[in-house]
Amino acid sequence: MSVPILKQGDVLIASIQAALSDRDLVELRDEIAGRIGRLRARGVIIDLTALDVLDSFATRTIRDIACTARLRGARSVVVGIQPDVAFAMVQLGLSLDGVATALDLEEGLALLGTRQGSRAVGN
């Protein structure tokens, strides 16, 4: 199952709707990395609202996506991690160090917006 990647302004939104296989995750990573360049995206939002499990490979891949995006010049935010998922991740020692997180899509967009705004003011 492939993940739809939507474009909203200069932000890419990947909304994961069901548990993904490792191959799907790798495809998603490659697809996002490609699109950031093609669409000149400044931000990436990965929405995990629909997920009720997150294993170590998925965690690592999401971290990889964030790192890749940063190298390509886009900031990423992971949004919508459910309370149970967050708790399970902590218990299993899975971390998203260095990746910004937000409560939901709205918050994620706001987070990317303020960052861009503050940079504009700084210039």
Added chain:
Amino acid sequence: MCGLVRAAKLTLSREASGSGAFSKGDVILVDSQHTPSLLLMREMGLNEQDVARRQYIVGLEATDLERIAGVRSLITEHVEEYASVFFDYLAALEEGRAVTGNRPVAERARQLKREHLVAMVGEQYGTGYVAQRLELALLYNKAGLELRVFLAAFHHLLKAIGGALLDHFETDPRRAFDTFMSLKKVAFFDIGVTVDAMVFERERVIRQQQAAIRELSTPVLQIRDRLLLLPIIGIIDTHRARLITEGLLRAIRANRAKVAVMDVTGVATIDSRVANHLIQTVTAAKLMGASVIVTGLSAEVAQSLVALGIDLTKLNTVGDLQGGMEEAEALVGYRVTSTDKRRGPAASDDASS
């Protein structure tokens, strides 16, 4: 099974009771659908399978039932006598007064004991029999009869029955012994049920208190829009840490919180394990996009944490709750100004304008 449930109304008034054992629940109303013993049975999980298992555990077999049937009249004809053996023994003991010193309890217990003795040789040891045992166990428990006293009196009763069996089978002591051992299996089946019920009832208080403590001890309060306060008082163990974390995560989602202030002023000692729990809670909240400020680490706690070499650099800590609140408000985007012109931030605003 319901046929065995005697719809009985038992009134135990405090005036009538010699001892003050009945401090509450002076009136016991028994309706046929929800007798306390049936409720207890359900709570304890005493269903048909469990009862069958209990029979198997004591080794109750068809041959035992045959032997018991052979001496049924011997017991049923002397029920009053054996009940007296039990209660006279209790009366002689100071610890037994809990039951014998209280007339309504004593009469009810005696009646139940008579029924018990009849049922003991009744060859039916299913759920109905167990319900009867529980009713008596509940009565003992309410009266405050100690387990060791009950066991001693029951043993005395068995001794009397054993003696009677020996007299009955005067010429065949082997048969007397076998019959007695068959009855003893039933007796131990009874003891198992009674002891379990009495212990279960006592632990009920502990369970209720634990639940109350759990509920009271982990409140998550919203003090501003998108700002939560999490005061923690007492000891943090693994179980409670889990509850705290779960409560916080759910509250973050429900209130769309951005910042949570966790105040640990009321936590007397923080060791590496507790510190680890705190870090886990903070990390989990971070995954949901909320930041956590920990406040109220006392000087002693801070020193001991440093001495233990625990790395809390992952935590955003502020000295006291006031400081934590101020930082949290700043993070969410509030600025608190005093309405008193003579002091506070409002005064300095005036001076600058």
